[in-house]
Amino acid sequence: xxxxxxxSEPDCFxxxxxxxxxxxxxxxxxxxxxxxxxxxxxxxxxxxxxxHSSCEVPGIxxxxxxxxxxxxxxxxxxxxxxHYDPKSKKEEPRWLLVDVSFQRKLKHPITLAQMRDDRKxxxxxxxxxxxxxxxxxVGKEHWEHILSLE
DNA sequence: GCCAACGTTGGC
DNA sequence: GCCAACGTTGGC
Numbered sequence: 001x002x003x004x005x006x007x008s009e010p011d012c013f014x015x016x017x018x019x020x021x022x023x024x025x026x027x028x029x030x031x032x033x034x035x036x037x038x039x040x041x042x043x044x045x046x047x048x049x050x051x052h053s054s055c056e057v058p059g060i061x062x063x064x065x066x067x068x069x070x071x072x073x074x075x076x077x078x079x080x081x082x083h084y085d086p087k088s089k090k091e092e093p094r095w096l097l098v099d100v101s102f103q104r105k106l107k108h109p110i111t112l113a114q115m116r117d118d119r120k121x122x123x124x125x126x127x128x129x130x131x132x133x134x135x136x137x138v139g140k141e142h143w144e145h146i147l148s149l150e
Numbered sequence: 151g152c153c154a155a156c157g158t159t160g161g162c
Numbered sequence: 163g164c165c166a167a168c169g170t171t172g173g174c
Contacts, residue, residue, distance in 0.1 A: 007160090030158095031169075054160050112161080130167045132159050 002041065003138040004048035005060070005126055006100070015050045015062040015105055023067050023101040027075045028083045030095060034135045038070040038096045041137070048100065049138065049146070051126075052109070059111035060146065068099035110149050120145050 006026065008014065018024055029035065043066065050062040072093035075081035088094035115121050125136050138146075 009160090033169095058161070132168065134159085 002043065002046045003140060003143040004042065004046060004066070005051050005136045005138050006048050006064075007051045007053040007134045009054045010052045010061075011055070014052065015102075018050065018062070018064060018100065018102045019105065021102070023099055025073070025097050026100050027073045027097045028081075029073070029097060029134060030083055030085065031134065033133060035094075035096050037135055037137070038098050042066050042070065042098055044068060047103070047143070049143075053134075057109060057111055059109040059114070060106065061109045062105040063103040064100045065103050066098055067101040070096040070098050073097040106150050108150070110146055114149065115146070118145075118149070 013024075029038070046066040048064050048066060049060045050064050052058060052061050073083075073095040075083050076085040076088045076093065076095045077090060078084055079086075083095075085094060112126075115124065116127055121127060121142060124138075124142050125131060125133075
């Protein structure tokens with residue numbers, strides 16, 4: 001089983017939104033590296049941190065579970081959707097998503113600032129300069145250490 | 151295949 | 163709102 005960190009802007013979709021829905025499609029990803037991770041590396045049952053980005057206190061707010069294999073993201077075909085991709089064909093979808101299901105909220109968020117200050121997370125990819133991937137693989141040792149901070 | 155221009159991400 | 167990083171696009 002693998003571990004992940006998945007970023008979302010809480011104004012757009014937050015851990016509370018996922019809690020209310022129980023399971024939701026993680027749609028709107030338009031990055032090939034992430035698409036390939038969805039397709040090749042993510043498996044149902046994997047666990048993922050829910051990370052809030054571009055907000056007052058960026059950090060990890062909860063835990064979710066990958067609930068499906070990768071399948072085509074329907075929003076790419078919807079001209080009204082934010083992430084509509086006119087170049088993607090139904091016969092040959094360019095973008096994929098996975099379903100995620102709510103597991104729990106952390107008792108308090110593990111903030112980005114807190115993780116930056118933690119020497120044990122010196123090599124955590126989230127903290128690497130210039131990192132912009134919205135989905136990041138998390139090593140077991142980092143996963144367990146972050147949970148121990150809760 | 152190179153690379154400049156442009157767009158997006160995301161912390162601050 | 164600014165700006166650095168970096169992915170994508172498209173002309174050549």
